[in-house]
Amino acid sequence: MDSHQIPNILAPEDQARLLLRETDGWALSPVLDWMFSSSAKTLDATELLRGLVDELLAVGAPINRIRYSFWTIHPQIAAITFIWTKTDDHIEQVSVPHGIRETGAWIGSPAEKVVNTQQLQRYRMDELDFDKEHPVLRELHVQGVTDYVGIPMRAASGEYHTVFISTDRPVGFCDQDISKFNRMCDFLQPKVEVLAMRSMSVELLNTYVGARTGQRVLRGQIKRGDGELIEAALWFSDLRDFTALTESLPAEELLDVLNTYFEFVFDAVNEFGGEVLRFIGDAMLIVFTAETAGGPKEACRAALKAAERAFLSLASFNEGREKQGKPEIRFGVGLHEGTVIYGNVGAPARLDFTVMGPAVNRTARLEGLTKDVGCPLLMSKDFAAIADVETVSRGIHKMRGVEEPQEVFSLQSCQGI
Known part of the structure; x- marks a missing residue:
């Protein structure tokens, strides 16, 4: 057994004494009572730790730091950590x-020792040779x-979450x-598991469908046909020469080009409050809602600022690619x-949350015209x-699927974006 490892199994009679307050020192029972109270029913990890700390301090537990x-x-990210310290009475999320x-x-x-051994680990500072221990100690x-104690909490996945108390x-x-x-x-383990x-x-929904849509799904808007009318600035962008790139680049390099374009x-878009709704091959459908931006004008201006930022950032990146003899990454919006x-919309058991309507088609047709104009x-x-x-008018043009020819506009310095 590791010198810091402590068996973490109490005899039944000892566990009963802990729960019935038949022990010296601070009482555990009020803390456990709180865990089953309505005030501990939260989906906020910071709020849960705050409540736990307050209960432990109220019963006189000798703590100056808790981290789970x-x-x-x-x-x-691989994990999320929450740390409370007595010195500033603040909870930090890492x-x-x-x-x-x-x-x-x-x-x-x-x-690492708590996770790998799946056992409680204790570190009494006056007994440690710090030259042989991890620097964190x-x-x-x-x-x-x-004194520092680490306690494992087994998750349903088989992983071990951890709690450290000092x-x-x-x-x-x-x-x-x-x-x-x-x-x-x-008793804390089921709550941490829920968190x-x-x-x-939340993170999977944010990653695969976007934050706005993810929140709607979590709120239960999951039936086919659920929807609403929203006013928004719409963005459709497409990578230039993608077909030629697929023919000339190795798969790994092609994927890198796509991901670089998507990332920029x-x-x-994220900086200026937009949300990516869909990746469609090498294209992106994005919305800047009037509700989020504070009005239609604000939504349109946010979309323009995001476009200018994306073009400028990618132009700077392309300078490096040019020096390496690689093709530029270009796109239209x-x-x-x-x-x-x-x-x-979709089949009963396979749905997609998206935007629909003539305005979406028109946005895609505008992007298609960027090549011609x-x-x-x-x-x-x-x-x-x-x-x-x-703006500058770029003429009146026919658009597929749109009955009347439409006048289109660009910023004054079209090529300088």
């Missing part, structure tokens, strides 16, 4: 990136920690403190404003009028 972490499913298990921050750490010692009490924790914390985590599952659901556009249906960004007459910015 749970693994999640997210394209950028996102743990993928690859953490291959770094020095994890290897040999108390967290020295950091905690410098902060005044005298004290600055000169004598550290007593054995009953450890037993109470360990028993407390048996972890909720986090996964997404970052710009069509912008229109109108009212669309925003809702669920020789300008990477075109907007409809309606969009230009609502945005109320200086």
